[in-house]
Amino acid sequence: xxxxxxxxxxxxxxxxxxxxxxxxxxxxxxxxxxxxxxxxxxxxxxxxxxxxxxxxxxxxxxxxxxxxxxxxxxxxxxxxxxxxxxxxxxxxxxxxxxxxxxxxxxxxxxxxxxxxxxxxxxxxxxxxxxxxxxxxxxxxxxxxxxxxxxxxxxxxxxxxxxxxxxxxxxxxxxxxxxxxxxxxxxxxxxxxxxxxxxxxxxxxxxxxxxxxxxxxxxxxxxxxxxxxxxxxxxxxxxxxxxxxxxxxxxxxxxxxxxxxxxxxxxxxxxxxxxxxxxxxxxxxxxxxxxxxxxxxxxxxxxxx
Amino acid sequence: xxxxxxxxxxxxxxxxxxxxxxxxxxxxxxxxxxxxxxxxxxxxxxxxxxxxxxxxxxxxxxxxxxxxxxxxxxxxxxxxxxxxxxxxxx
Numbered sequence: 001x002x003x004x005x006x007x008x009x010x011x012x013x014x015x016x017x018x019x020x021x022x023x024x025x026x027x028x029x030x031x032x033x034x035x036x037x038x039x040x041x042x043x044x045x046x047x048x049x050x051x052x053x054x055x056x057x058x059x060x061x062x063x064x065x066x067x068x069x070x071x072x073x074x075x076x077x078x079x080x081x082x083x084x085x086x087x088x089x090x091x092x093x094x095x096x097x098x099x100x101x102x103x104x105x106x107x108x109x110x111x112x113x114x115x116x117x118x119x120x121x122x123x124x125x126x127x128x129x130x131x132x133x134x135x136x137x138x139x140x141x142x143x144x145x146x147x148x149x150x151x152x153x154x155x156x157x158x159x160x161x162x163x164x165x166x167x168x169x170x171x172x173x174x175x176x177x178x179x180x181x182x183x184x185x186x187x188x189x190x191x192x193x194x195x196x197x198x199x200x201x202x203x204x205x206x207x208x209x210x211x212x213x214x215x216x217x218x219x220x221x222x223x224x225x226x227x228x229x230x231x232x233x234x235x236x237x238x239x240x241x242x243x244x245x246x247x248x249x250x251x252x253x254x255x256x257x258x259x260x261x262x263x264x265x266x267x268x269x270x271x272x273x274x275x276x277x278x279x280x281x282x283x284x285x286x287x288x289x290x291x292x293x294x295x296x297x298x299x300x301x302x303x304x
Numbered sequence: 305x306x307x308x309x310x311x312x313x314x315x316x317x318x319x320x321x322x323x324x325x326x327x328x329x330x331x332x333x334x335x336x337x338x339x340x341x342x343x344x345x346x347x348x349x350x351x352x353x354x355x356x357x358x359x360x361x362x363x364x365x366x367x368x369x370x371x372x373x374x375x376x377x378x379x380x381x382x383x384x385x386x387x388x389x390x391x392x393x394x
Binding site: 076229234237297300302 | 322323324325327328329331332335363364366367368373
């Protein structure tokens, strides 16, 4: 990344943080959450700011990782693995922007939903769809990239590994479907404000597709990191692979839990919500950080 | 004969480098030839290998502190150099 691009990225990051803080101070606090958790207005504001600070750190690490990955992908664009890393880079970019867009959407839509109760259902629906679209596109791109890495190796998941993944995925999918359909089901259309058919076809199935794509990508890059040649190359790639696996799994867990927590405000203890949030955000940040470290090593091999 | 000798030597150097640098090996070797020998890879001669090995040792030492790995890599390259230069003298 050139100095000019670096300065531009830093300015963009600072701009996004300032904009988010301004909007969070303008928008009134969420009364439902405030009453559900027994907080005053000041406590709600402080809690919002405290919760969002780690988020800014995650945004920074995410975009830093994306910048490095994009630079590496550009430097090897003529190589056989160039296409794969371009796709990885695109996927990470979409996930990174997804973090930002979801945060802004959540802030604005929750605020509007709180001020205009008739808009509350639409706000929930819009948040769900906004949260969904980024992982679907991102994990698809990442899976395309990681599968392309393996395509010349003729090494794919073994039968036992495939069966294990299928069983694991079936369990994850079945549990998620059960929880979505039965969690705090209310007469007014449910916590997701969607009829069962639309909920299953436009929320559950796309999420399961995204998560399955993500898990396949995680497996593929782990396999590639094992079978590829080059002691030094493999050491660097292993960091990228582990980072990507951690990022994908943490992102899936964040999406899994957030879509359920969204439907059960007040139903889960506040301290548990915060613990889950911080742990998972730490996981996402660790994934991006480890990937960035691996990409730095890969880039060094291309520059020395 | 010379071209075949250069081609074989270059290929051997790349193949050995792939053990350590994987898919990045050929790009790495080409870069050393261009930047430090002042030649394009197609102009690489078997007689350049000694100088190339010295630059490879320096470059790889920036990538890892594992001296055993660096020594193994260089030793394998020196075997190629000995074979190549021993063949030429013969």
